Amino acid sequence: MYLGALAIAGLIVPIGVISTLVAALYSLPAGPLPPEERPGSRITRIYAGDGTEIATLHGFERFIPVRRDEIPAALKDAVIAIEDERFASHRGIDGRSVLRALWTNLVHGRVLQGGSTITQQYVKQAYMGDRDRTLRTKVREAVLAVRVERKLSKDEILHRYLSTVYFGAGAYGVGAAAEGYFRKPVRDLTLSEAAVLAGVIRAPTTLNPRSNPTGAEWRRRVVLRRMHEQHRISAVEYETALARPIAVGTEADVGNGSVTRVHPAQEEPGPYPYFVDYVRRYLVARHGEETVLKRGLRVETSLNRDLQRLAEAAVAEGLSGTEAPLEMSLVSIDPRTGLVRALVGGRDFDRSQVNLALGRCTGVESHGRAQAPCISGGGTGRQPGSAFKVFPLVQALQEGMSLDRVYPAPARYRFPRCNGEGCTVRNSSRRSYGRLTLSDALANSVNTVFAQLIDDVGVRQTAQLARRMGITSIDPDGRLPNGEPYGPSLALGAAEVSPLDMASAYGVLAKGGIRVPASPVTKVTAADGEVLEDNTSRRGRRVVGAAVAAEATEALQEVIEDGTGQAAAVDVAGAAGKTGTAENHSDAWFVGFTRRLSTAVWMGYSDSRRPLLDIRGEDRVYGGTIPAQTWAAFMGPALETATPPER
Secondary structure, eight states: OHHHHHHHHTSSOOHHHHHHHHHHHHTSOOOOOOOOOOOOOOOEEEEOTTSOEEEEEOOSOSBOOOOGGGSOHHHHHHHHHHHOTTTTTSSSOOHHHHHHHHHHHHHHTSOOOOOOOHHHHHHIIIIITTOOOOHHHHHHHHHHHHHHHHHSOHHHHHHHHHHHOBOSTTOBSHHHHHHHHHSSOGGGOOHHHHHHHHHHTTOTTTTOTTTOHHHHHHHHHHHHHHHHHTTSSOHHHHHHHHTOOEEESOHHHHOSSSOEEEOOOOOOOOSSHHHHHHHHHHHHHHHOHHHHHHSOOEEEEOOOHHHHHHHHHHHHHHTTTOOTTEEEEEEEEETTTTEEEEEEOOSOTTTOOOOTTOOOOOSOEEETTEEEOOOOOSTTOBOOGGGGGHHHHHHHHHTTOOTTOEEEEOSEEEOTTOOSTTOEEEOTTOOOOEEEEHHHHHHTTOHHHHHHHHHHHOHHHHHHHHHHHTOTTSOTTSBOTTSOBOOGGGGGTOSOBOHHHHHHHHHHHHTTSEEOOOBSEEEEEOTTSOEEEEOSSOOOEEOSOHHHHHHHHHHHHHHHHHSTTGGGOOSSTTOEEEEEEOTTSSEEEEEEEOSSOEEEEEEEESSOOOOOEEETTEEEOOTTTHHHHHHHHHHHHIIIIISOOOO
């Protein structure tokens, strides 16, 4: 009877059916409640490629008991306002909320709202555990919600709910959440902090204020507005709290302004902190935070500790004699498998946890049957300068152009159909080269030739190719974050990228045009033995023709042999790569590869786009100076000692 009624309610439901169902549930005889399932998590352990344990992941605090009188009224009101406005008046199931949610979902053709009350949510977390959300479990949840309402007071239900609900980052209950996010006991939470926590409940991973402060801030404002509309706070309280936006960081980072300060997570960094940070972000994006923190994963990573030591030594040498905020990042990937072998995200993790090896990712990538996770971190990325020229070159080769195609190479070139600033391109040498082949223009990094080339092959087509090759910050529709279309300056590195993506994209050429998405993980196994991910045999997908990849590689070899990248020369046959320097010298790159390793090196200031001037004897740092030297300092011994010799 109840199953049939609920099945009808899942479609288009008359009010009478809902009312009959609710009345039937209320008429059930009272019965005992099952024992509660106390929340908790298991430790996830991370291992290097040789089996050495390098880190553990767990919540900051898994559970901190709190008394009923310790939970401030502001937090209770915030949660009720956003999660269950009629909590005080319903008896476990709110028929009105169910109907409203059904109507909203039907109108929009997808699930936008749920009709669960706080009591039902408490029942789910206390008695239902991780059971599949079937029709049978929904009926059982409703029955238990009615029983709970008969046995416990509203205040007790709310206290138990707030004591155990998941707030993300491994924090179960308001006690752990208050300590984890705000470094204070729950009784000291402000109205704005209470609104942050109330907003997190609906989506604790995607609305986590550390990983998504923009989304969490939007939700905080929604909570405060609901509280004001429901007369739970005054206009003055509303305006005062609204004026305290979320700011993530320590007191020194944020200052003493009127903000809602969310503190960074406190975890032991371990020996390879930037790599572990990347692994954590990858796991959460691929498997979800609850899986990472609750299922006790064994994570076998692709980290080669010998290569990692070489990478750290090369970066330290590249930064020797300098001080923060001057930074450098290095990422090295095996292009045959896409597995990340070494990653350095900055000079000192203790000083800055911003992982400069990562950047901004737009959307989720489709890769065969699987979805490659979208990994963001380290800000929006940095401008690659001429290191981006490889993409219009590959696009041109795919369209049938030859490396011997000749273009005019004036000192200056003005984009046609362009008005305003940024329409004129100059060569970094400020001189004219007469006429050059594409191969020679790449070797000498001649901007005016590539400005013409992208006009011929298409800006949007080049952006789409870069995305297919692995630049996840590039919008596949060819648009900037503000919605404007990419301009021809894309060819010269106007879009922001990450070292991880650049190493991955260049690796496509090393593998003959086949892309295997970057991953730091070889295998993920849950505590119960279920294998969640296995990358030990990765095949990849062709995104560039084999002949085109070979031609592009040949051109990039000339960059090292006779062009701007001669400082990257290593005693290995077939090394190929490209220098890159942002227009105002704020970013300098060298990205290159052999068949066994694809490595990107970036150098710049982490706090601004100021020019790289007077550094280690260089009046102006170009990609062909310190970054190219650092690349060679890593790749030479890496290819010699950590991988079989090239043939």
